[in-house]
Amino acid sequence: MTQAEYIAANKDRFLNELLELLRIPSVSARTEHTKDTLECANHVAQKLREAQANKVEVFTTEGHPIVYAEKIVDETYPTILVYGHYDVQPPDPIELWASPPFEPVIRDGKIYARGACDDKGQMYMHIKAFETMMQTNTLACNVKFMIEGEEEVGSRNLGKFVALHKDLLKADVILISDTSMISMDTPSIDVGLRGLAYMEVEVVGPNRDLHSGVYGGAVANPATILAKMMAALHDEKNHITIPGFYDDVMVLTETERKDLNTAPFSQVDYNTDLGIDMAWGEEGYTTIERTGIRPTLEVNGMWSGYIGEGAKTVLPAKANAKISMRLVPNQNSDIIAKKFEAYFLKLAPPYVKVSVHAHHGGEPYLTPTDSIPYKAAAKAIEATFGIAPIPTRGGGSIPIIALFEKELGLKSMLMGFGLHSDNLHSPNEKFDLFNFYKGIETIPYFYQYFAEMHTRK
Ligand code: BES
Ligand code: MN
Ligand code: MN
Numbered sequence: 219m220t221q222a223e224y225i226a227a228n229k230d231r232f233l234n235e236l237l238e239l240l241r242i243p244s245v246s247a248r249t250e251h252t253k254d255t256l257e258c259a260n261h262v263a264q265k266l267r268e269a270q271a272n273k274v275e276v277f278t279t280e281g282h283p284i285v286y287a288e289k290i291v292d293e294t295y296p297t298i299l300v301y302g303h304y305d306v307q308p309p310d311p312i313e314l315w316a317s318p319p320f321e322p323v324i325r326d327g328k329i330y331a332r333g334a335c336d337d338k339g340q341m342y343m344h345i346k347a348f349e350t351m352m353q354t355n356t357l358a359c360n361v362k363f364m365i366e367g368e369e370e371v372g373s374r375n376l377g378k379f380v381a382l383h384k385d386l387l388k389a390d391v392i393l394i395s396d397t398s399m400i401s402m403d404t405p406s407i408d409v410g411l412r413g414l415a416y417m418e419v420e421v422v423g424p425n426r427d428l429h430s431g432v433y434g435g436a437v438a439n440p441a442t443i444l445a446k447m448m449a450a451l452h453d454e455k456n457h458i459t460i461p462g463f464y465d466d467v468m469v470l471t472e473t474e475r476k477d478l479n480t481a482p483f484s485q486v487d488y489n490t491d492l493g494i495d496m497a498w499g500e501e502g503y504t505t506i507e508r509t510g511i512r513p514t515l516e517v518n519g520m521w522s523g524y525i526g527e528g529a530k531t532v533l534p535a536k537a538n539a540k541i542s543m544r545l546v547p548n549q550n551s552d553i554i555a556k557k558f559e560a561y562f563l564k565l566a567p568p569y570v571k572v573s574v575h576a577h578h579g580g581e582p583y584l585t586p587t588d589s590i591p592y593k594a595a596a597k598a599i600e601a602t603f604g605i606a607p608i609p610t611r612g613g614g615s616i617p618i619i620a621l622f623e624k625e626l627g628l629k630s631m632l633m634g635f636g637l638h639s640d641n642l643h644s645p646n647e648k649f650d651l652f653n654f655y656k657g658i659e660t661i662p663y664f665y666q667y668f669a670e671m672h673t674r675k
Contacts, residue, residue, distance in 0.1 A: 219353070219354055220354065221350050221351070221354050221356060221659070221662050222659070224350050224353055224354050225346075225350055225655065225658055225659060228346075228350075229655065232346045232654075232655075232658065233329075233651065233654070235265065235342070235346075236322075236329070236338070236339060236342050236654065237322045237329070237331075238261075239258070239261060239262070239265075239304075239333075239338050239342060240320065240322040240329070240331040240332075240333055240334060240338055240339075241320055241321065241322065242254055242257055242258040242261060242320070243306075243309075243319075243320045243332075244257075244258035244282075244304055244305050244306055244333070244367065245305070245306055245307070245308050245309070245332075246281075246282055246305035246306070246367055246368050246369075246370050246371045247307070247308055247370065247371050248308060252282075255282040255283070255304075255305060255367045256282070256283060258304045258305075258367065259276050259282070259283040259284075259285050259304060259365075259367055260276060262285045262304050262341075262345075262365050263275070263276050263285050263287070265342075265345055266285070266287040266345060266348075266363060267287075268349075269345055269346075269348050269349035269352060270289065270349070270352045271287035271288060271289050271348070271361075271363065272287070272288055272289055272290070273286065273287060273288050274286070274287040275287070277379060279368075279375035279376075279378070279379060280374075280375055281367070281368050281371075281374055281375045282305060282366070282367030282368050282375075283367055284364065284365070284366045284367065284375070284376065284379050285304070285363065285364070285365040285366075286362070286363065286364055286383075286386070287362070287363040288360070288361065288362040288363065289348070289352070289357065289360065289361050290360045291357050291359075291360055292360070293360075295358065295359050295360050295669060296359050296360070296390040296391075296668060296669055296672040296673070297359060297360040297361065297362060297388065297389040297390050298359045298360070298361050298362070298389060298390070298391055298392075298393050298664075298665065298668065299361075299362045299363075299364060299387060299389035299391070299392045299393070299626075299628065300344045300348075300361060300362065300363045300364070300365075300392075300393050300394075301364050301365070301366075301392055301393070301394045301396075301618075301619075301622070301630070302337050302340065302341030302344060302363075302365050302366075302394065302395065302396060303337045303341065303365065303366050303367065303368075303369035303370070303396070304333075304337075304338060304341065304365055304366070304367055305366070305367040305368060305369055305370050305371070306332045306333035306336070306337075306338065306370065307332065307336070307370050307642075307643045309332045309645070311645060312645075314645035314646070315330075315645045315646055316330070316646055317330055319331060319332040319645075319647075320332060322334065324651070327650060327651050327652065328648040328649065328650050328651065329648060329649045329650075329651065329654070330646055330647070330648045331647065331648075332647050333647070334640070334647050334648050334649035335398075335636040335637075335640040335641075335642060335647060335648065335649040336396065336636065336640070336642040336643070336647065337369070337395075337396045339636075339649040339653075339654055340395035340396055340634065340635060340636060340649075340657065341365060341395065341396075342654075343395060343635065343654060343657035343658045343661060344363070344393075344395065344661060345363075346658045347657070347658045347661035347662055348361060348363075350658065350662060351662050351665065356662060356666075357665065358662075358665045358666045358668075358669040358670075359665045359668060359669050360389075361665075362386075362387065362389055364387065366618075369396075369616070369618070371578075372416075372577070372578030372580070372617065373578075373580075373617060373618040373621075374578065376618050376621075377618070377621050377625075380618075380621065380622065380625045380626065381625055384625065384626060387626055388626075389626070389628060390628075390668075390672060391590075391591045391628060391629060391630075391631055391668065392619070392622055392626075392628050392629065392630040392631065393591075393630075393631050393633060393661075393664065394616065394619070394630055394631065394632050394633070394634075395632075395633055395634050395635055395657060395661075396616060396632070396634060397411070397612050397614070397616075397632045397634030397636065398612070398634050398636040398637055398638045398640065398642075399607075399634060399635060399636070399637060400481060400482060400608070400610065400638075401482075401637065402603070402637075402650075402652065402653065402656070403605075404481070404482055404605075404608065405599050405603045405605060405606075405607040405608075406481065406607050406608045406609070406610040407585075407592070407595055407596065407599070407607045407608075407609055407610065407632065407633065407634075408610055408611065408612035408632045408634060409584060409585045409586075409587055409592065409609040409610070409611065409632070410510065410511075410546075410547070410582070410583060410584045410585070410611040410612065411582065411583045411611075411612045411614060411615055411616055411619070411632070412513070412544040412545055412546055412582050412611075412612070412613060412614065412615050413544070413545035413546070413549060413550075413551050413579070413580050413581045413582035413583075413615060413617065413620070414542060414543070414544060414545065414551060414578070414579055414580045414615045414617055415542070415543045415545060415551045415554045415555045415558065415576070415579045416540070416541075416542045416543075416576070416577035416578055416579060417540070417541045417542070417543075417555065417558055417559070417562075417574060417575065417576055417577065418538065418539070418540050418541070418574075418575045418577060419444070419447075419538065419539050419541065419562060419572065419573070419574050419575070420536060420537075420538050420572070420573045420575075421440040421443050421444040421447070421536060421537045421538070421566075421570050421571075421572050422440060422535065422536045422570060422571045422572075422573075423437060423438050423439065423440040423443070423533075423534070423535055423536065423569070423570050424437050424533070424535055425535065426535050427523075427532050427533065427534055427535050428532065428533040428535070429531065429532070429533070430531045430532055430533040431531060433533055434533050437533060437569075438567070438569040438570055439533055439534070440522060440534055440535065440536050440537040440570055441522040441523055441534055441537040443537070443566075443567060443569075443570050444520070444522065444537035444538075444539060445537075447562065447565045447566070447572075448517060448520075448539060448541075450565055451515055451541075452515070455500070455501040455502075456498065456499055456500045456501055457500055457501070458513070458514075458515050458543075459561075460515075460554075460557050460558055460561045461557065461561060462557050463513070463554065463557060464513070466548045466549045466550065466553070467512075467513060467546055467548075467549060468511075468546060468547040468548050470511055475507065475511075478506055478507065478510065478511065478610075478611065479504055479506055479507070480608075481506060481608055481610055483504075483505065483506055485497060485505060488505060491639065500512055500514075506611075509611075509613035510610065510611030510612070510613060511546055511611055512546060513543060513544055513545050513546050513549060514543065514544045515541065515542075515543045516541070516542050516543075516544075517539055517540070517541055518540040518541065518542055519539065519540045520537070520538065520539040520540075521537070521538055521539075522534045522536065522537030522538065523537075540577075541558075543558065544613065544615065545581070545582050546582050547582045547583075547584055548582075549582065550581065551579030551580060551581055551617075552579065554579075555576040555579060558574070559574040559576070562574050578617070579617065580615055580616075580617015580618065580620060580621075581617065581620035581621075582615075582620070583616070583619050583620050583623075583630070585629060585630065585631060585632065587609050589629065590668065590671045590672060591629060591631035591668065592609075592631065593667075593671060594631075594664055594667040594668040594671050595607075595631050595633045595664055597663070597667045598633070598660050598661075598663035598664040598666075598667055599633075599660060601660070601663045602656060602659050602660045602663060603656070603660075612632070612634075614642075616630075616632075631664075633660070633661075633664060635653045635654075635656060635657040635660070636649065636653065637650070637653070
């Protein structure tokens with residue numbers, strides 16, 4: 219049986235298995251789902267066993283478990299380390315879902331569920347591609363799987379795991395499907411991802427909430443102060459004002475920028491899709507550049523005072539915000555976090571107390587297009603899409619891959635099959651059945667071409 223025949227013969231089962239996986243609410247951010255993440259890890263392990271992987275093990279960590287499995291067919295073959303994550307983002311706001319987030323349904327050829335694309339659907343393509351290669355006797359590389367449950371909360375325990383298991387994880391390349399393509403007609407490969415520095419700030423005023431009539435106007439309102447401080451983080455050209463913020467930013471040549479902007483993109487469609495009248499961003503850059511090669515600063519959440527039903531006249535005692543900065547090569551998350559902290563504290567007026575706390579961070583990443591993994595991935599995509607992919611820069615982050623390079627000395631190849639319109643982290647997340655099967659079909663070609671190119675090297 220050929221790979222294509224095997225996939226066709228098992229199409230429905232592959233899908234049903236994915237739906238089963240999507241029914242497990244493995245939300246890593248919520249402690250009430252600790253049992254579900256464990257169940258999900260065990261489920262993934264079981265599926266790897268059924269696909270004939272060896273040494274399948276669920277490693278417990280201080281957080282959510284990590285699933286490991288491998289198949290060493292021949293010591294002389296190159297080894298691919300597949301990384302993915304089984305944890306998902308919280309589904310909120312739940313009322314905006316057309317169908318419940320953990321009861322997957324198929325509408326217009328698309329699977330709707332939290333995690334459908336990010337990353338259960340994409341991770342599962344690898345297990346089914348592996349099964350296909352095993353069953354058709356075509357596994358051209360050794361393979362190791364490392365599927366974690368804390369990607370969406372900063373991969374806190376994966377770094378330790380990697381440092382402790384360097385031998386176990388020995389490989390020639392890391393293969394990841396956790397990014398998006400421009401469209402199925404214009405396949406693309408993210409050759410860059412941004413880094414991340416995530417901060418939380420608190421502005422404290424009086425020692426208790428106050429009557430806004432009795433005290434208002436005479437005591438600084440922390441909510442007003444916080445709003446002013448946050449507004450000061452961008453100037454009128456939407457540049458970030460933190461001193462030295464852009465010091466290490468890699469500047470692209472005019473040709474590189476031109477190439478990047480040849481990717482098909484319609485600002486009008488973009489605006490329509492998002493329901494906005496106008497785009498916004500750093501002056502002098504296109505939307506593609508603003509999300510791909512430039513660093514940014516976003517408020518992820520702010521809270522203060524009374525936000526319940528009706529009105530309450532109160533001068534809040536404090537105001538808080540969560541702020542993230544996306545970083546590009548060669549910025550460093552620790553340096554940026556320190557610069558942010560110093561500047562934010564400097565912005566604080568004397569009538570409030572301000573504190574800054576740094577959450578998880580991660581470094582930006584670049585895959586060279588002249589590398590063997592890129593060439594193998596591009597050739598694999600060309601084989602199944604009939605057209606060569608274009609290199610793009612992803613705006614999101616997978617912070618752990620910079621650490622893989624540091625600890626294991628391995629490059630990561632991002633071969634994603636999602637679409638930007640798949641509503642990652644949003645209500646009504648989806649994954650096209652077409653993309654799911656296309657991924658399963660394409661992955662074995664990567665193994666084949668990587669093996670050929672690697673031995674010829
Ligand atoms: N799969 C995404 C990252 C991604 C999506 C990269 C689309 C490129 C295109 C990943 O699961 C994710 O959401 N990462 C987080 C970082 C993490 C530290 C919470 C992110 O980018 O916000
Ligand atoms: Mn992901
Ligand atoms: Mn995600």
